[in-house]
Amino acid sequence: METTETTATAVEAAATAELLAAVRAGRHAQVPGLLAGLDAAARKALLPRLKELRKEVRGWGWDQWSAQVEAQRALRVAGAGCQTGAAAAAAWIGARDLTGWGEHTVDGLLAVLAGREPAWLADLAQRLAERPVVAEEQYRLVHALVVRSGCPVPTNEGYLLGWTRAMTGPRLVEALRADPQTPVLVPYVLELAETPGQLAMSYGAESPAHWPAALRTLADEGVLDRAGLVDGCLSRLLRGGRPRDLRFPLALLELLGTTRQERSGRIADWLGMVADAPSPVAAYAQKVLAEQALDGGLTVAELAEMSGAVLFRTEKKLVRAQLTLLGKVLRRDPGAAAELLPVVMDAFGHEDTAIQERALALVGRYLARVDGRVREELAGAAALLSPVHRAAAVELFGAAALADDMPYVEVLPPVPEPRRLAPAAPTVAELVEELVALERRQYGSVEDFERALDGVVRHAHRDREALRAALREAFAEAYWLERADHTSNGSMGILTVLAALLGAVRPGQLDAARRRPVDAPSCAHKALTRAIDARMWEAGWLMVTTPVPFLLATPTWSTGAIDAPVLVARLREYRDAGLEPMPVDLAQALLRVRKGEASAAGAAEEAAALGTRAGARLAEWLTADESLAPTLRCLPRGVRHQSGPWWLADRLVLAVRERPVIRDEFPPVFAWLGASRTETVRGCSRYHWSGVHPLWPAVLPDDRETLAAWLLPSLAGGAEGEDRGAAWALTAVAESEGPVGPAVHLGLALGLGSRHAEDRLTAVDALLVLASRGELDPALLGARLAELVTEGTVKPNRLADAARTAAATGAYATVRAVLVELLPALLTAPKPVRGAGELVAVAAECAERCGGYGRIAGLAETAARPGSTQLVVQARRLLAALGERLGQKPEQRPEQRVDQEATQAAEISQ
Template sequence: MDHWGEIKKLIETRHADRLAEVLKALDDQARKEVAARLPELLKELRARFDRWDDGLVHYGIVLRVAGAATFGGAAAVVSWLYRRDFAPQWDGPDGDVDLILAVIADRPAAWRADLAERLVLRMRVADDRGMPLTLALLRETGIEPPPHDPLVAGWVSQWPTRLGDDPLLDHLVPRLFEAQGVGRMLQWERDPHEGWLGALLKLAGAGRLKREALIDGCVRRFLLGGTAIDLRFFVRLHEALNPSPTEAAPHVRDYLRLLPASPGPVAELAMKHLRGRDDLAIDDLAEAWESLLFRSERKLVRAGLSWLNGSVRRAPALADVIAAPLARAFAADSAELQDKAVELALAHAGGMSEDGRAAVREAIELLPPHLGHQAAAVFGGGDVAEAEPAFVPPALSAAPERARGVASPIASVEELRRMITSGAGSWQAWERLLAGFVTHTGRDRAGVAAALDARLFGDLFWQYRLENWSRPGQWLQRAAQSLGLNAPARRAWQSFMPKAGLAMPHRLLLHRAAEILRAVEEDTLPPLLLATPTHSTGHVAAAELVRRLEVIEAAGAKPLAADFQQALLRLPRTPDPEAAERAARLTSAAGKILAGWTCPEVEIRLEWTCGNGGDDHDWHDRDHHHDVRLVPTATAAPTGLPLVDLMLSVPQSSADAEHREWWPSMLPSHREVAAAHLMPHVLRRYWGDPPVGPEEARELARAEGPAGAAFAAVLARVLGDPQMPASVDVLLEVAARDELPAAEIGHQIGLLVASGEVRMTDMVAPLDSAARRGAHAHVWRIVAAALPALLPAPGGRPRNGLAAFVTLAVTTAWWSGARGEIPEVRAMAARKGNSGLLREIRRLHDQLTSGTGQEG
């Protein structure tokens, strides 16, 4: 009988269930014949698909079932099942477990056991595609699985349904505490009533698993070591089991071994079970205290000091035992802990033997001078560390040159061709490209048209099916295409300008490009552009602007409207009398406007609002996660020039922010206005919207004009981002020009931290760096302005990092010789308590009201 023809047809049509029935009915000889023909069929099927096509995957189930049913040796079956042709790595677990179990059901028990073992050892990861088949086969055969970590990790990756009835339970539970990867697989388990944590506790409560075995397993796992993540589940299991003193007794030495170097949660657990015992030997107590007081985690050192103090109060004879541990605590990296260690040493000095006092005396040199002198007065003879010479910040370095020259104009049509096809990656390149296009087109339109043939850009006709053109490059490419009079649609500038949803600086960019397209279509291009910058800040020198207008007038041409208005916005704030005198002789309407032009003054106000309509007075002491927004408003006398007036106003809502880094160069004499345009993008609203960064801040720093709340918000935000270390250089540059709005930056820092937009811990490092590089007086004014918003109300919880921020205030106040009481600091200094934060607040208050200070 020709079994192969039917089987081949079933494989090709992928009828897996019917295939399994046919395969189970085959005798040994027929199975051998099918097994011999399977590789040939696989090759034939593979030839039907491209090498990059995964179409063969769809035949994976039927091919795997056929191979499992017909190959003679278990090793051959495993190799066949794991062929990559059947299931790429990203395809997930195999879905043919029941079919394969069915077709191998009549194989000998020893053969199936061999297959199970080989499948176990073939696995490499917990989510191995063969894991479901392997676990099912192990449960059917009942064999003890060979030791293999991925198997255990894969077992626990499944939800523990009816775990007590699982034949693998007794084999694999002991391996939970040894296999690598199990801890990470279960790290998120925290509910003692669900998942593996709940299942193991339930089985222990029912007696199905022994509590002692689970406790012992956890402790063994701790001793094997690992990261806090690796051990998180086992810490939770151990604590949920809550060993009694009797159950914990066999592990006392193990807990002691865990104290010095295990991850913090493990050491904390070990300390808890040791601290609750009354039967610890003196040597064990000494070992435990020394281990804890040598740790770097302040929480553990603090707990060790508390344990030590309580023990000596209950048993004064232990005073001599605490000497060596306290000596270790003298080296703590926390002033609070050093202070507490000295306090305890002095309190229990009377009970120490001469050897104990000698141990303390030898460690006195590790203490700061004021604590060292206290200890030496009682213990005598110690070498008190002398205060290191005070660090004196250097003078602030001179600011880099505000403005430099710009690149020379595009020299040839070939260079223009290269630039227009590659695009502009910066505002400098864009301005150079615009100027080069207009200038070279005016000189040789036919030559430029030939060089910028429409074929250069490929098929652009699809863009005429768009609703609008929102990128400046689209307009310039249309202008290049229109030089040859072969544009798909004329007068595109009338219909493709976006109507809404654009930030005003971006709209000005589009208008400048669109009017070039219009001028190309109407053959009214001027010989040159007016707004092309002469300086790296974006400024256009007044004398050069007058010269350009003279050239346009001499050619009998008219300047482009948006280009002219952008040029006015780029004039320096300082008048040029000679240029003004030349401008008065111009005869065009643009010339007369230029002759009477003075830099407009704009007042910018900035408000913080949140989603519930509140302002910065009713939310800044609340928790995070408010829909906080920066809302600028501008007040300026109208100039009568529509684009200028729109640029000098600011939006109160977000808009398209494309080419946002170009905006400061469009308003180089109006720094605060440019910063106000950036306000909707200072606070991250969407993950896809990158925050304003140090490059924008640097462009604003080199612009001219007032620096107020908007610029302060930009600089405060980038200072608080640990991914933007260049922000320190920006602060130093503005400080060196004496243009830094320090108090306003401090105010914005307070609001940013209070709103949760930045972390105080991320603010300390950049401000400290700036202070140490010479801006200490500026940094003092910043932190002094921020502190009132950051100090907690009575009974409130201090924000993380506040103590370090206050320490920075103490240091910069000292360097700057600052004086003058801050009411909020005075009120907090008067509160009861002795925390590290309160001690720093009192130091600051004393410094400001009675200290001698160091002139900066």
């Protein structure tokens, strides 16, 4: 008896050893067969050894990556067959280190689970379905378990995504028809917030892989409930979302169609879609409602509500269609004019003057049908019309109703006032509270960052131990105190200074980092970031060696600038205390000092009288009238200077002039500003970014021309590429100090032509600020825009949107002055410039509002062309506006034009 048991034990041990060897070797296909020879007790005993092996395999290095993957596949199958509970089996199968290897293990898993009870399998299926990654990536496994157990079909997002991925290809209809889960899952798919990729793709209604067409076929066959599909589509469209996610329910709804009852019974839903949905959805809802209106299924009040929503939208196609619908309804029922005409006046303010004209004509056709109150209301709204329609409006409403004798006045925003930097937190507790808030943002604004850094330096000088104790308590478990690298690649801003203060960074590391040689940066982003890094390393080193009472480079203004008298006073305190300024701190202070202020001359004399080298350097810096801005030029398209596409970022050439003061007096981290360099292309990886970018402008707050020059590749990426947020620096450039020259205007031109609307809006704000400060050169900006538009870097439609936005704020004269310099290049171009008509339309609007500005080359020839394209129509409109002005003074002598232009320039700067 003992011999038999011993023999069985030996056999079992051998089978176990063989199984473990197969698992270790990654032979997962052999696992089900080997596992079949073990009973329940043996499997239970095997499980701890599999767990140990799993832990071992997890620690294998990258040199064993392939073997590790195979072993983990085998572990997944073996462990699933040894688990006794469904919960434990689900945890093992769905473990992160055992999943993600495709469907290689599905057959093996199903084999080792084949003998389980249906209830057990159902429990396992539901638990796996609740794991999003497993349900999607291992859909075949979960689906097979659901079928075997007969449990309810899971309807969570992961399972739905897996199902839609499985149902694809040219036999989509057959696959959906054969799957009994299809009627259950389709309604839930329609409810997903993000449409699965297979459904969002547009193959065309004739393609056998087109989901909407397949579902319509099944609805026609009765496999799917057509009414339920319509309800699902409408509900999903009403919830809104990205156009990509609405494409599928809209396409399905269009294929299914709607019955009269479905259209009339959901008027409120159609009205909601026409008001707020993306254009394709709104267009479909508008079509449905238009059919209802013409069939008498829409009340006048509902049509008025619909019209008010549509006419408020910007899409020209929708607005034109709605005006056409209103015209048809009013022809059939003129008595509805009292309710419908008041909503038509919403189109009086549309940016398209052709739409304004149609709206005014519609009002004029039925004006006799309304009473005096409505007529007065319409006359008041006529002020929104473009001046080109003023004569028609006067004829319709009378001159008295439109009387406006006020002369044109340019409206520009007030000049932004810089804010003084608030003093550092007076107590350690307040400082720590600010640092905790700043840690979450790491850098924050220039004001937040500099004020906090100033507070750390001052309190460390007063009572370093008290500050350390408070910091240790506040940041006891901060990752940057234990695991972060503060010196190898870059700093972590003020966190590096705090880490140094708390002993998490050795002084030798900080000293080596601040003295590290600096290679020529590959882009301005890295150059600006490295200047900030060097300042942090130097400040951190001071924290643990010789704390100073304050830093010289702490700004006095929110822009990062320092008043010259303040810097002189700081140098005097350093001299009296026997302190020698640190190299990076002093260099940054010099770059920040305001050289253009009235007190700069007196401050230079006081600095020279200090009798220190630092004072002499400040005096020389304040009296030197030399910008650090490199000479700027641009290679033409088609000239290869760098590999890659012909982006403007690759064609910008910045000629850096050698400046002895930078070479001899400044630390190497600032060498890029002018030390021994010849003409170099400063192309930039536009996708390189850094969380420190809010602090970049404060490196050069008194020399915005230099800052703009080095950031031009970023701005070019916003105009030519997909870069979002590229124009952020224009706000700082517009509000900073220093001269405004070619680089600022080129950067502004690129910002106005940015791909993304939010970047164009940022550029418009910068344009208006520069204009309000009297620093904008419209001729230079117009010339830059002409170059960028004609070469294709800036798209006319984007520029027109920015120009229209700027003009609408009341800056018509400013925009007019820019466009007058731009339009000749477009109108006389050898090849037609697509979208030029939109720019001419904006120019015409400006000329109608504030008067003309001389003759524009090519305008008369364009206006004389046959046809009615937008360019020709708007050219005629602009010519008429200029002709009215020029008709008063048909011929001007050169001196008269000079006087007129000087007057207009003064008008713009006010």
